[in-house]
Amino acid sequence: MSDAQHDRDAPETARKVRTMEEFAEVSGISRPTVSKYFHDPDSVRKTTRSKIESALEQYDYRPNIFAMNQNRKATKTIGIVVPYLADPFFAEIVRKIERLCIEAGFWPIVFSAHGERSLENDALATLQSLRPIGALIAPLGRSSDFESVQQFAEEVPTVVFDSNVNVGAAFVGSDNFQSIGLMVDYLCRTGEPPCFFEMPPVNPNANKRRDAYRQAMERLGHQPQVIQVEGSGWEFERIGLEEGMRLISERSLPSDSILCSNDRLAIGLLAAAYQKGLRVGHGPGCALRIAGHDDHPWSRFTCPPLTTVSQDYTAIAERSVEMLFELIAGGAPPARRREVLFDGKLVLRASA
Amino acid sequence: MSDAQHDRDAPETARKVRTMEEFAEVSGISRPTVSKYFHDPDSVRKTTRSKIESALEQYDYRPNIFAMNQNRKATKTIGIVVPYLADPFFAEIVRKIERLCIEAGFWPIVFSAHGERSLENDALATLQSLRPIGALIAPLGRSSDFESVQQFAEEVPTVVFDSNVNVGAAFVGSDNFQSIGLMVDYLCRTGEPPCFFEMPPVNPNANKRRDAYRQAMERLGHQPQVIQVEGSGWEFERIGLEEGMRLISERSLPSDSILCSNDRLAIGLLAAAYQKGLRVGHGPGCALRIAGHDDHPWSRFTCPPLTTVSQDYTAIAERSVEMLFELIAGGAPPARRREVLFDGKLVLRASA
DNA sequence: TTTCTAATTTTACATGGGTCAACTTTCTGA
DNA sequence: TCAGAAAGTTGACCCATGTAAAATTAGAAA
Structure with missing residues (x-):
């Protein structure tokens, strides 16, 4: 006493x-x-x-974290897996997701596949052995090992975001048809109908965007023109720059309005146009209009600032986390897979 | 049988x-x-x-990872803590470090402070309770809670990189005096001596760079001119853009050659110049020369491409990891703190 | 074969908490 | 003031693996 x-x-x-x-x-x-x-x-x-x-x-x-998790039926760990953390889109969204998880008392842990299938598999395996209570994953897409992802999602409650592979209990992403439609409308109303600039698709979004472009053009009575340049990996800007230089030199761009599959490609293309002395913008004296998609963090700092359509980062992050929490609370996964798509908003800046 | x-x-x-x-x-x-x-x-x-x-x-x-680590004297965990993962410099370097750790059979785990002291503390605390065998940390710098970092480094073998706070068994980074000297030399030899464009320093590097600029200018017999603009946080590009616009409007830039404290600030300033109709570059008809520091992944895609001085990402990552492995193998920390500084290389592009 | 040594097996205990059941104490509200 | 409910305490056992010591065995050299 x-x-x-x-x-x-x-x-x-x-x-x-x-x-x-x-x-x-x-x-x-x-x-x-x-x-x-x-x-x-x-x-x-x-x-x-x-x-x-x-x-x-x-x-x-x-x-002691290890002792805590050793014997608990449900850990507080939430896994976050993204294809490429050096891409500011993912960096930003991960940042938001992490914060939301921490606030809710969970322990988020981030893995990046660094663009490689084997690393994605490793990440999923490591994560799984951490016995997380749930996971938020943005798969690599085309180069994902579908079986691994599938197997993972069967074992741990999973919300998929950004890239919609048909796996997990829910998907949260952008409505590419809406957003691309919006941009095509705008570009057609204000100038020459755009061609579509893309690289070999890395994920379902890329495919959807191309299809959405075709559909929108046809709806408006124009002939779609898709330019697919070569290149692989995640150095999109480099591909945009190099292939842009080539296309401009060869004068093989079918339109002076160019809608890029994503902002990073557009950033490369802008650089190419600048280096070739082509003035980009919608004003008089401009040779090219260039538009992107995503509203990447950098796109407001390009020269000229990039006209693009925004993905709602905050909404995607919040809704993903929200759905994961529901999933965790609900116990059993819902009868059918849920999909939430957010609309993009036109972000008009100087480039188109 | x-x-x-x-x-x-x-x-x-x-x-x-x-x-x-x-x-x-x-x-x-x-x-x-x-x-x-x-x-x-x-x-x-x-x-x-x-x-x-x-x-x-x-x-x-x-x-089972938890059971494994529960009882092991030394785990295979290596903690990586960076101030801001959405910054491509850190994203890149983390990517390299992760890979090296995995190859050596360790289990890297990444934390980002997202620019906030409290989150840095949380990350360090969480990491510490993971009982890692070692850690590689790039502190926030000025806004770091020095005591927390210190206390952490006393408990776990730590190599500090990028931002040299006087903590841990070793530091690996860039030689700012060498690299800034190089750039000042180049700018003075090829045009008007540069002024130095910075924001309130977030870490020791920023301070060293300013001092290095002053020293180099004096060595060459020129009057140093430092412009410190306001702004805080990690949105460097925005600060560069907004303050750049203001400075250009007010015509208060003391020189037509501007050396920026880092590439991200330079990217913002480039955008400001573009929007103000000022042509940037070293050729005839150019109103401004702008140079950066770091060779950020984006800097080759700016308009015009950014002249800068590279930090050797690969060397920094490799040497940091190497020193950590030595530290781990050696048992006791070395008698005195080791510092390794890498030289920067001039990267001449079109902007200066 | 013999012999020796390094590798393996056995046995047993440690780690740091999770979780459960049976009680006991504290609080609430009438 | 007192009953019932809510919260806390005790003691015991579990989890999945690390690790150490002693006994055994396999492999290689002689």
Whole structure:
């Protein structure tokens, strides 16, 4: 008793608290209750909670993550897998997702496939052995190992975003048909109907965008013209630049309005136009109009600033996380796969 | 015996192997030896190894990560902490570091502070409770909670890169004095001596670069002129654009040659110049020369392409990892803190 | 073969909490 | 003031693997 009293008055701050057992002792609470507290601070009585929290300030104890997860039926881990973290679209969206997970008391952990199938597989395997309570994944798409992704999604509650492979309990992404339609409309109304500039598709979005372009052009009574340049990998800007230089030199662009499959390709093409001395924009004296898709973080800093159609990053991140939480809370996956598509918004800047 | 024989001939592939115990049984090896195998496949006899590996093919068992780390003195985890993962410099360097760690049989795990002190602290705390065998961290710098970083580095073998706060067993980064000197030399030799464009420094690099600029200018007998614009956060391009627009409007740039503290600021400034109708470059008819620092992945796609000085991403990544491995192997940290600085190389493009 | 050594097996205990059941204490509200 | 409910305590067992010591065995050299 007097010992306890003494401890409260002059805590031995030097003493290191390593285990929950020890921490329970110094805070005067039993270990199971302390365990309960760390699982959910609201599940214990207020007085108990404050006792624990004041002890926490003095001893800065943190439960051992491995021991915690070892035996829990559901961990607090949420896996996030993206195809390419150096792409600012994914960097941004991951940032938002991470924050939302942390706020909800989960522990997000990020993996990037770095554009490679084998690394995507590794990431999924590693993640799976972490026994996450759920996962948010943006698959590589075309180069994904479909079986691996499928198998993963069967084991862990999964929301797929960005790239819609038919896997997992839900998908959240952009409505490419709407957004491309919007842009094609705009470009046709304000100048020459656009051609479509793309590289070999890396994922379903790329395919959908091309199809959406064709469809929109036909709807408006124009002849679609798709230019598919060569190139692979994730260095889209380089492909846009190099192939753009070639096309301009050869004068083989079928229209002076060019709709690019994505902003990064457009950024490369803008650079090509600049280097070839072609003025880009919608004003008089401009030789080319260039538009993109995504509203990448950089696209407002290009020369000229890029006209594009925005993907709603925030909405995609929030809705994805929301659906994952529903999935986690609901227990069983919903009867049929849900798909949420967000509309894009036209972002008019100087390039088209 | 006959049972074992039977198993070898017709393995029950359907049967799920969940624990090492079960796996040891089906592979005909004792559990401790299997454990040893997973710790280091070369530590067991060749015949044993092949037995395990053939069993592995049939049952695809993976040891439970949590249980593995729970009891190991040294985990295989290597923590990577960066200030801002949406910055392509860090995205790239993380990519390289991750790969090197994986190849060496470690398990890299990435955290981003997203530019915020509290998140950096969280990341360090979380990482620490993962008991990593080592860590590679690029601190926020000015907004880092120095004590947290210090305390972290005392507990886990740490190599600091990019931003040199005086913590950890080693530092790997760029020699800002060399690289800025190089650029100032070049700019002075080929045109008007540059002014220096910066924002309030976020880390030691920013300070060193300004000082290096001053020193280089004085060495060459010119008057240094530093323009520090306002702005905070990590949206460097926006700051460069907005403040650039203002400076150009006010005609308050003291020189037509501008050396920016980093490429991202330069990219914003380039956009400002473009929007103000100022031609940037070193040729005739150009009103402004703009140079950056870092050779960011985007800087070759700006209009005009950005003259800059490269940081050797590969060298920094490799050397950091190498030093961490030495640190891990060596046991005790070296007597005195080691610092490795790489030289920058001039990257001449069209902007200056 | 014999012998020696390195590898493996056995056995047993450690790790740091999760979780459960049976009680006991504290709080609430009438 | 007192009953019932809510929360906390105790004690015990579980999880999946690490690790160490002692006993055994396989492989290689002599």
